[in-house]
Amino acid sequence: MDIWSGRTDHLENRTSFRYHQIVELEKMEALKSIGETCVIIGFESEEGVRRNKGQLGAAKAPNAIRSELAKLPWKLSNEKRLADIGTIECIGNDLEKAQQQLGEVVNKVLDKKMTPIILGGGHETAYGHYLGVRNHVGIEAKLGIINIDAHFDLRPYDEQTSSGTMFRQILEQDENSSYFVLGIQRYGNTQELFNRADELDVQYILEEDMHYGQMTQVKKEIEKFIQENDWIMLTLCTDVLNAAFAPGVSAPSPFGLDPSIVRAIIKTVTSHEKVLSFDISEVNPMMDENNRTVKLGAYLTNEAITSFLGGRKNDTST
Numbered sequence: 183m184d185i186w187s188g189r190t191d192h193l194e195n196r197t198s199f200r201y202h203q204i205v206e207l208e209k210m211e212a213l214k215s216i217g218e219t220c221v222i223i224g225f226e227s228e229e230g231v232r233r234n235k236g237q238l239g240a241a242k243a244p245n246a247i248r249s250e251l252a253k254l255p256w257k258l259s260n261e262k263r264l265a266d267i268g269t270i271e272c273i274g275n276d277l278e279k280a281q282q283q284l285g286e287v288v289n290k291v292l293d294k295k296m297t298p299i300i301l302g303g304g305h306e307t308a309y310g311h312y313l314g315v316r317n318h319v320g321i322e323a324k325l326g327i328i329n330i331d332a333h334f335d336l337r338p339y340d341e342q343t344s345s346g347t348m349f350r351q352i353l354e355q356d357e358n359s360s361y362f363v364l365g366i367q368r369y370g371n372t373q374e375l376f377n378r379a380d381e382l383d384v385q386y387i388l389e390e391d392m393h394y395g396q397m398t399q400v401k402k403e404i405e406k407f408i409q410e411n412d413w414i415m416l417t418l419c420t421d422v423l424n425a426a427f428a429p430g431v432s433a434p435s436p437f438g439l440d441p442s443i444v445r446a447i448i449k450t451v452t453s454h455e456k457v458l459s460f461d462i463s464e465v466n467p468m469m470d471e472n473n474r475t476v477k478l479g480a481y482l483t484n485e486a487i488t489s490f491l492g493g494r495k496n497d498t499s500t
């Protein structure tokens with residue numbers, strides 16, 4: 183309750199409401215299947231980042247993002263709901279167990295026909311997210327993973343998995359999955375990783391091809407990828423954003439994308455009925471400046487939530 187707090191302009195007039203006035207804090211079992219519902223799930227983990235030799239702090243992101251979301255205006259009608267079912271914590275170094283637990287919860291939320299909104303955590307969050315979605319849709323379904331990220335995250339995982347290995351794990355273990363990354367930094371990934379992406383048939387768009395004036399082509403490629411798959415999950419690695427707007431990440435990108443471009447992609451993707459779920463990962467409050475990355479993360483999460491709940495078809499403008 184302390185986290186979900188903010189300014190109250192009016193106690194009854196719904197047009198004055200903010201997130202903290204409508205969010206339902208519930209145990210998962212008690213979630214009632216009434217109306218369209220987004221369900222927040224926190225994933226307090228930075229074990230993947232630690233294993234990937236990154237800067238620690240991402241485990242503090244779920245509550246930090248909740249605090250900023252709490253203050254935002256809620257502009258959806260009465261029957262649209264937002265619940266928060268709490269946080270899964272990575273205990274010690276047992277990332278695999280935490281990812282399994284996240285997968286179980288995501289699967290249960292999807293089974294209730296609700297939309298999981300996962301607040302990571304290092305980008306290892308995306309693997310737990312995937313486990314839940316795959317379980318829900320079944321092994322035969324064509325599952326497309328859209329990742330908005332400066333990095334491929336296709337590192338080898340023979341010794342251990344990390345925040346740099348998830349999509350290689352998925353592609354090598356799951357022949358019915360496909361992977362599309364938007365925002366790749368040419369100099370944020372070694373040539374070896376570009377070669378690996380080609381070998382694994384990964385589709386990607388470089389950051390330098392995603393600026394104003396290039397979005398028609400980007401949206402066309404997103405549409406095509408969505409059409410080729412039965413179901414889609416969306417993951418956002420916050421280091422795709424320009425470091426001036428998002429300094430609070432483990433590996434900041436000096437040439438990263440503008441927030442408005444990332445917002446446009448989120449809106450475009452979540453406007454499709456095939457898109458089941460969203461995670462935001464890699465926000466690192468310990469590396470942040472004046473909370474600006476946390477706040478931007480909350481605003482982008484708000485875009486996903488309002489697009490999922492707000493009639494999906496409407497607003498896909500840049």
Ligand SMILES: N=CN[C@@H](CCC(=O)O)C(=O)O
Nearest residue numbers: 234305333335345346370433
């Ligand atoms: N999650 C991914 N992280 C990047 C880190 C890159 C860097 O430290 O510069 C990766 O593994 O490629």
Ligand SMILES: [Mn+2]
Nearest residue numbers: 332333419421
């Ligand atoms: Mn990244």
Ligand SMILES: [Mn+2]
Nearest residue numbers: 305331335419
């Ligand atoms: Mn990543």
